[in-house]
Amino acid sequence: MPHDRDAVITGIGLISCLGEGVDAHWSALNNFAPVTDDTSFPGFPLHPMAELALDKHISKREQRQMEPWQRFGTYAAGAALEAAGVKGNTDLLSQMHMIVAAGGGERDYAADAAILSGLPKAADPDAYLNEHLLSDLRPTLFLAQLSNLLAGNISLVHGVVGSSRTFMGEEASGADAVRIACARIGAGQGDLFLVGGSYNAQRPDVLLHYEMGRLLWKQPFAGVWDRQAAGGGMLLGSLGCFLVVESRAHAAARGATALARIASVASDRCRRGPGEATANARKQLAALDGTYDAASAAVISGASGAPAATAEEKEFLTDLGLPARAGASAFGHSLEPAFIANIALAAMAVSHGTLFPPLDSAEKPMNTPLRDALVTGWGHWRGEALAHVTTP
Amino acid sequence: MQDTDHLGRPVVVVTGTGIVTSLGQGKDANWAALTSGKSGIHRITRFPVAGMKTTMAGTIDFVDVPELSAPALSERLAELVIGEAIAESAIGAPGDFPGPLFLALPPVEMEWTQRLALAADSGANETVTYDDLLRAAGSGDHRRYYERFLFASVGENLAARFGTKGSPIATSTACASGGTAIQLGVEAIRRGETETALVVGTDASVNPESLIRFSLLSALSTRNDTPEKASRPFSKDRDGFIMSEGAGALVLESLAHARARGATIVGVVEGCGEAADGFHRTRSSPDGKPIIACMRNALEDAGLSPDQIGYINAHGTSTPENDRMEWTGVSAVFGERASSIPISSNKSMIGHTLTAAGAIEAIFTLLTLRHGLLPPTINYDTPDPAVPVDCVPNVARPAKVSHAISNSFGFGGQNVCVVIGAAG
Numbered sequence: 001m002p003h004d005r006d007a008v009i010t011g012i013g014l015i016s017c018l019g020e021g022v023d024a025h026w027s028a029l030n031n032f033a034p035v036t037d038d039t040s041f042p043g044f045p046l047h048p049m050a051e052l053a054l055d056k057h058i059s060k061r062e063q064r065q066m067e068p069w070q071r072f073g074t075y076a077a078g079a080a081l082e083a084a085g086v087k088g089n090t091d092l093l094s095q096m097h098m099i100v101a102a103g104g105g106e107r108d109y110a111a112d113a114a115i116l117s118g119l120p121k122a123a124d125p126d127a128y129l130n131e132h133l134l135s136d137l138r139p140t141l142f143l144a145q146l147s148n149l150l151a152g153n154i155s156l157v158h159g160v161v162g163s164s165r166t167f168m169g170e171e172a173s174g175a176d177a178v179r180i181a182c183a184r185i186g187a188g189q190g191d192l193f194l195v196g197g198s199y200n201a202q203r204p205d206v207l208l209h210y211e212m213g214r215l216l217w218k219q220p221f222a223g224v225w226d227r228q229a230a231g232g233g234m235l236l237g238s239l240g241c242f243l244v245v246e247s248r249a250h251a252a253a254r255g256a257t258a259l260a261r262i263a264s265v266a267s268d269r270c271r272r273g274p275g276e277a278t279a280n281a282r283k284q285l286a287a288l289d290g291t292y293d294a295a296s297a298a299v300i301s302g303a304s305g306a307p308a309a310t311a312e313e314k315e316f317l318t319d320l321g322l323p324a325r326a327g328a329s330a331f332g333h334s335l336e337p338a339f340i341a342n343i344a345l346a347a348m349a350v351s352h353g354t355l356f357p358p359l360d361s362a363e364k365p366m367n368t369p370l371r372d373a374l375v376t377g378w379g380h381w382r383g384e385a386l387a388h389v390t391t392p
Numbered sequence: 393m394q395d396t397d398h399l400g401r402p403v404v405v406v407t408g409t410g411i412v413t414s415l416g417q418g419k420d421a422n423w424a425a426l427t428s429g430k431s432g433i434h435r436i437t438r439f440p441v442a443g444m445k446t447t448m449a450g451t452i453d454f455v456d457v458p459e460l461s462a463p464a465l466s467e468r469l470a471e472l473v474i475g476e477a478i479a480e481s482a483i484g485a486p487g488d489f490p491g492p493l494f495l496a497l498p499p500v501e502m503e504w505t506q507r508l509a510l511a512a513d514s515g516a517n518e519t520v521t522y523d524d525l526l527r528a529a530g531s532g533d534h535r536r537y538y539e540r541f542l543f544a545s546v547g548e549n550l551a552a553r554f555g556t557k558g559s560p561i562a563t564s565t566a567c568a569s570g571g572t573a574i575q576l577g578v579e580a581i582r583r584g585e586t587e588t589a590l591v592v593g594t595d596a597s598v599n600p601e602s603l604i605r606f607s608l609l610s611a612l613s614t615r616n617d618t619p620e621k622a623s624r625p626f627s628k629d630r631d632g633f634i635m636s637e638g639a640g641a642l643v644l645e646s647l648a649h650a651r652a653r654g655a656t657i658v659g660v661v662e663g664c665g666e667a668a669d670g671f672h673r674t675r676s677s678p679d680g681k682p683i684i685a686c687m688r689n690a691l692e693d694a695g696l697s698p699d700q701i702g703y704i705n706a707h708g709t710s711t712p713e714n715d716r717m718e719w720t721g722v723s724a725v726f727g728e729r730a731s732s733i734p735i736s737s738n739k740s741m742i743g744h745t746l747t748a749a750g751a752i753e754a755i756f757t758l759l760t761l762r763h764g765l766l767p768p769t770i771n772y773d774t775p776d777p778a779v780p781v782d783c784v785p786n787v788a789r790p791a792k793v794s795h796a797i798s799n800s801f802g803f804g805g806q807n808v809c810v811v812i813g814a815a816g
Contacts, residue, residue, distance in 0.1 A: 044526065065673070098668070102564075103543055104499045109522055115504075116511040116520040126440035126600075129504060133601055134443060139608035143673045143803070147499040147543075148564045152804025155670040161682065164668035164806045165572055168497060168562045169544035176561050180576070187583040204522035208510075209502065211529040213538035267559035271552055381539070382548050383559055 004249035007182040008258035008392050011084025011244035012344045013076040013196070016331035017047040017237060021079065022348050029330060029345070029356035034221040036235070037202070043218055044211070046201045047237030047332030057082075062157050067106040067144040068238070070153050073198030073337075076240030077154045080194065084244035085256055087158065092254070096162045097190045098151055099181050101173040101197035101336040105145035107205055111136040150198065160194055171302065172267060172383030173197070174339040179265040179385070181245050191250040196242030197337035210234060215306050215380060223329035223360025224305045225314060232307030234380060237332015241341040248392075258392035260347035263291060267377070267385040277309065277384050278316045281376065284386035285320070291388060292372035298355045299324035299374045300346045300389075304333040306380035313378050314362070322374070323366035329359035339377035339385055346373035346389035353391075393816065395648040397662070398695030401582040403647040405815070407655040408481025409755045410473030413638035413742040414450035418476060423759050426767045427788040431620035431741050433634050439600055446612040448619035449598045450636025450743035459540075463500050465596035467546045469639035469748075470495070474554055474592055481643035481655060483588060484555070491586040493556035494576040495547045496569035496593035498747045502541045503599060510534065546594075556590055567707070568666075568800040569593060570640065570750025571808030575664040577644045587649035593751025594639035603635055609674060611711060623744075624771035625708035625737035626715050626783045633709040636743030640751035659758040660813035662795065663694025669805030676717040682807055683721035683799075690797060690809035691725075698726045701733065701811075702793035703766060705757040706783075707801045708737025709744050718799065719779040734791065736784040740770045750800040754810050757798045761814040764792050 014021065017035035018028035037048040054063055054071060057078025063071060081087035086096070115132045122128035143149050148166040155161050167173040167180075174197055181193040200206070210216050217233030227233055251258050266284040270276035299317060303310045303326045317324050327342040328334075334341060349355050350373055355366040377385035397403050411418065414432030415425040425432070432450045438460075441447040455472065457464045484490045511520045514528035528534075539545055547560035565572045570593030577589035606612050613632035615622035623634045650657055667685040671677035691698060707718055723730040738756050739745075745752050760766055769783035794814050801807045 041526070042523075104501050112507065113519070113521045116507065116525075117518070119508065120512070124442070127442040130440070130443045130600055130604070133604045134445075134608070137601075137604060137608060142605040142609060145499070145501075146564075146566065146804065148566050148569075148802070148804045148806060149673065151565075151668075152673055152806070155668045155805050156673065159670050161668040161670045161805075163666040164565065164804070165576075165666075166564045166806075168499065168564055169547055169560075170542060172544060172559050173562070176559055179559075180561070183583060183585065184579065187579075189579055189583065204526060205502070208522065208526050208529050209538060209541065211526055212534035214530065214535065215538075269548060269551060269559050379544070381542060382544055385559070 002248060004247060005186050006248040007185045007245050007262045008248050008251050009243050009245055009260050009347050010251050010256040010258055011080045012347060013079030013083060013242040014341060014344050015050065015052060015072060015076050016239040017050055018331055019050045020052065026348050032359055036221050040202060041207055044207045044216060045235060047235060048202055049238035058157055065140060066153060069105050069198055069200040070144055070150050072200060072238065072240035073150045074153045074157050076196060076198060077194060077242040078158055080242035080244050081158055086244060090159060092192060093159045094161055096160050096192045096194055098154060098160045098164045098194045099177040100151040100166045101177045102147040102150050102166050102168060103336055104147050106203055108141055109204055170335045171338055171377055171379035174336050175267045175377040175385030178340060178343060179267050182262050182265050185247045192246045194242060195245055196340050198240035199238060199334035199337055201236035201238045201332060217305055224303050224310060224326040225360045225362035227305050228311055232305055232310055234305040234333045237334050239331055239334035239337055239341055241337045241344050243340060243344065259351045260389050261392045263388040263390050265387040269383055277312055277378055280384040281316050281386060288388050294322060296369055296371040297374065298322055298366055298370055299376060300342045301326045302339055302342050302377040304328055304380040309378050309380055313376065323355055323364050325359055325363055342375045343387055343389055346375050349373055350389055350391050393647060404578045404581050404644050404661045405647050405650050406642050406658040406661060406758055407645050407650050408477040408643035409658060409758060410476025410641040411752060411755055412452065412469050412472050413752060414452055414636055415742060417472060426738065426741055426756065427765055429768050429770045429786060431770060433619045433622060433743050435619055445607050445614050446603060447616045448622060448634060450634055451598045452596060452637045461503050461540060462498060462597035462599060463540055463546050466498060466594045467549055469596055470550055470592045470594040473639045473641035477641040477643050483643055488555040489590050491588035491590060492558045492580060493547060493551050493560040494573040494589060494591045495560060495562045496573040496747050496751060497546055497562040497564060498595050498597045499564060500541055500543045502537060504601065506537050565806035566802030566804050567746055568750055568802035568806045568808040569747040571800040571810050573751060574661060574754055574810055575666065575808060578661050578664055581644060581646050588645040591644055591751060592639065592641040593748035595745055595747040596637040598635050598637055606635060621771050623710045623740050625710040625740050625769055626776060626779050626781055627772055628774040628776035630710045630712060630715060632711050634743035636745045638742060638745040638748045638752050640748055640755045642755060657815040659761055659815050661810060662813040663690050663811040665689025665693055665809045667807050669807065674803050675713060680717055680720035680724060683717060683801060684724045686807040686809045687721060687725045687797065690811050694811035696795055696811060700795050701797050703760060703796040704733060704735035705753050705796060705798040706735050706737040707799040708739050710739060715779055719781060731780045732782055734766050734784050735781050736767055736769045738767060750808060754798045754812060757796050757812045761793050761796060761812060764790055766791050
């Protein structure tokens with residue numbers, strides 16, 4: 001039964017290697033060809049961001065204050081606001097609550113390299129570090145790095161000022177951003193939300209981080225599940241995704257069209273002992289009993305490709321038996337916004353009433369109509385989330 | 393006291409708190425120092441400060457962690473204050489806290505110690521590039537760096553250790569983060585999702601790069617000769633804030649739940665308000681609108697009028713801009729009472745604990761109400777005629793207060809105010 005306080009999606013801003021917007025993504029998913037960059041970081045393939053006309057959503061002056069991570073996010077936020085018919089509407093924007101899932105921003109790689117090269121040879125290494133940080137760091141770069149400044153930029157550029165919160169913590173931060181927004185809508189703690197995040201994979205420091213964890217896929221492109229036979233690994237992807245989520249009543253009152261409904265979002269954690277993630281997922285799934293028909297349901301999986309979690313999720317999904325698609329096969333794994341982007345894929349699929357074709361030899365075609373999508377969000381390290389996205 | 397508030401929502405109370413700052417560990421030590429006007433600010437000894445414009449901070453040097461880094465020390469401080477708060481609250485069982493964790497955490501990033509170690513491991517001689525670091529990253533064992541510098545690791549480790557329920561949320565709204573964490577906990581209890589929540593704000597990120605980053609924004613005091621006198625909120629000669637470390641934890645609980653288990657109630661979180669500012673990345677909107685809206689939202693949420701507020705725990709950073717803007721906001725919200733309502737800044741003594749400030753200062757506000765004693769604003773020697781506040785200058789003052797407001801305003805335009813009420 002439709003309820004006034006249902007959380008519905010009325011706008012999606014999505015940018016990735018597959019292009020910009022839901023139509024471009026839908027078409028790319030239905031004619032899938034992987035887009036990778038194998039040369040910028042030799043030996044470390046990734047999914048690069050598509051060419052963007054940044055001026056459309058961010059003035060040149062503001063672009064100069066940001067690095068790519070913030071540009072991707074601020075751009076995707078602008079696209080979501082536009083799609084929802086909220087962009088530029090000061091009244092609505094001043095009541096809009098924002099929850100951003102964020103990591104940190106880019107560093108000045110040349111300045112780092114110069115210090116790393118010079119410091120070991122310096123007579124006084126500590127003084128050398130201080131001196132070079134003082135002279136080489138651009139004052140404004142700090143503001144391009146702070147986690148909460150993606151949200152800060154969105155307030156500044158788009159005027160979203162009802163409230164602003166930033167969640168951190170890789171995949172789980174995206175899942176919890178959507179969960180908290182939907183819970184607040186359900187409880188009447190807000191009517192209109194902007195939820196999202198962005199990721200820049202084209203950065204040596206993030207590649208470095210996951211290489212230290214020995215988690216990167218360094219071979220020619222293969223889908224998330226297909227990689228497992230060769231040891232598994234993550235192909236990171238640059239991505240920005242924001243959703244405008246609002247109460248059904250609020251959307252109806254302003255004449256906005258709901259693309260899909262987020263019927264539920266659950267998230268939990270465990271130490272990832274044998275079977276613990278599966279136990280969390282089973283609990284989350286059991287809570288959805290009777291809310292969807294398996295015959296018209298599919299899974300959009302957040303599997304990252306990281307070996308242990310992906311192998312365990314694969315087994316869980318095989319048991320579940322629903323057709324599944326791993327978003328990371330299409331646009332790479334994007335940590336913080338990954339779950340949100342997979343919700344966007346789910347919303348697109350249920351609004352089209354069909355699932356897009358398999359992205360990987362392990363995925364089965366689905367030729368019957370689609371009504372419900374279950375979105376998994378198992379973090380590559382921690383965190384297990386499950387959302388249920390359905391027709392409005 | 394009724395179990396529900398003016399809007400029929402569960403009343404949220406505090407049943408345990410824990411604090412560590414540069415003044416010491418534990419709320420008793422902190423309260424004694426804070427109300428005797430002691431400063432925790434000192435010359436930095438953790439790392440060489442040669443060439444730096446600011447050479448002082450409120451670092452916590454009395455807590456050891458192996459392989460010091462901001463997340464490692466932040467996590468350790470959080471453990472200390474959570475332990476204190478849970479012990480006072482006597483809730484749950486050891487390792488089994490019966491609610492979720494909301495954590496205000498500074499952004500996490502690999503630091504120079506690790507970067508230099510990777511550079512050394514790469515064997516590169518003349519010049520070191522990120523290509524060399526990438527090569528080194530995959531050889532040898534650097535997995536502990538990877539795990540330590542995941543944004544999720546502090547929250548995950550705390551959740552595992554204290555047995556909090558569900559997915560831990562780590563939040564950053566810059567200097568308002570502690571307030572945001574409290575608000576997330578209050579909202580969860582009001583939604584009826586949980587009867588209790590563990591809220592912690594922690595920040596131990598004083599290292600050369602972070603100090604220099606703030607310094608380059610001209611945000612820090614350079615009164616290096618007298619560190620204990622450098623933080624002087626509301627004084628005409630204030631010249632910036634002092635980076636500091638600390639942590640604060642609160643056990644939030646529905647009143648009904650606390651009462652049913654016979655818990656001692658420390659105070660009430662009566663309301664929270666927030667508002668974002670779209671004016672500038674580091675500066676407040678000159679008309680003070682977001683700050684005003686934030687305080688008004690908090691009062692409305694608490695169901696109180698400005699007249700009912702007896703004390704303001706200021707954001708009071710001691711930067712020329714913040715203290716002036718805070719006055720603009722306070723004078724708009726409190727009208728004629730603005731210059732007579734006591735408004736003091738804990739930061740005059742503990743410095744700016746950044747991510748942790750909102751949590752630490754909410755706890756100090758609870759203690760203020762509980763003890764009937766207003767902590768002073770120290771170093772108030774030169775009043776600023778443009779900011780005519782009663783800042784409780786230099787000496788603590790007895791006062792019975794029923795309702796107080798704690799302000800937090802952050803870079804990036806993120807503002808949170810929390811209204812605290814006395815128990816019973």
